[in-house]
Amino acid sequence: MTYHSYADLGGQENAGAVVPEAEGDLFHHSWEPRVLAMTLAMGASGVWNLDMSRSARETLPDYPRLSYYQIWFEALRRLVLQTDLASQQEIDDGVLRQPPVAVPRVLAAARVAGVLAAGSPAARPIDHPPLFAPGDTVRTRQQPRDHHTRLPGYARGKIGTIERIHGAHIFADRHAQGLGEAPEWLYGVSFEGAALWPERGTGSVSIDAWEPYLEPAP
């Protein structure tokens, strides 16, 4: 295994208290809104996709020590470098040394409202029917993956119930690797809390899982 995500935090122990925050407190440093906006604008440029961004963030070795906007910033620098949009020296000091490369789109201010309102729907046509139906019992795959994946560690190798079919969606595992959209059926899958953690008690946890994460359970 060479791929390690530092972002798979569900169920970790000794995580400490949650600190609530007032509704108006959107940013805590003046650079944070610039990082937010740069990340969104570069995302709209079409050089990389959202799953590649998530992969770039979750594999930052400093992930556990960084604030979330710091994570976004370091991943943005990494993506700009990896996609050859700029050199390391340019990224570090901000001084242009090489001509730009062509990017598919540049987000203009006049298009911001329209681009945000349109979003990027992940639903796609698919040429085969879903393998599972609501009410089916499934087992999630046990083995970790050597690439970006969206099956949380706490839900691996567990018995769950198909609650809902969301449709066929872009498959994050392949999309993050630049292997195309490769749509797969996406399901809402619920687990009894006590099956995940004995002390969890009543109640349940639901995840959204693509079909390759699931197999029929006896």
Place this chain on the structure above:
Amino acid sequence: MEQTDGTAHSHDHDADHSALAPMELRVRALESLLTAKGYIDPAALDALIDSYQTRIGPQNGARVVARCWVDPAYRDWLLSDATAAIAALGFSGRQGEHMVAVANTPALHNLVVCTLCSCYPWPVLGLPPTWYKSAPYRSRAVRDPRGVLVDFGVLLPADTAIRVWDSTAEVRYLVIPMRPAGTDHLSETDLARLVTRDSMIGTGLLHAPGTVP
């Protein structure tokens, strides 16, 4: 570092400031570079920030909840096709392309998390708060939701089950809190004022009727 009086406290503040200055410089360097390369339009960055500071925030979700409370047909639509029902009020798009609304009842409380990153329904709630993206919330929400609610000062009845929705794909979840008793006389606009951001994530309560100006 001493912290025995106000002087020491302000010293801490200065230390913070000098530690953060490099971050400010690094961010400015990248923005200058991306602008010089022509990859970003600084005016678009301003427009993006302004969108989330003024137009796209929990006031949108509050309107959805209030409509749901006053209009049973809308509630049915919202619970069966949330993306379309929410779009009908003018809220759609980035990080809300595929919406699911989940309604609280006396027997069931819903709580939303993204254990893998920070997935959150932006068109209806705006940007996620810091705690939503933090390790404590992401670690504990799935395993100890009742304990997390205590951190928010929320004590649920022992016989209320908690269902946690971990946003692991591109589906985004909006919690519909229960309409408080004694609000029959309130207009839809006044009802929306009772709805807090945290109540639509599942970590908070509504404002009590009569406490909102």
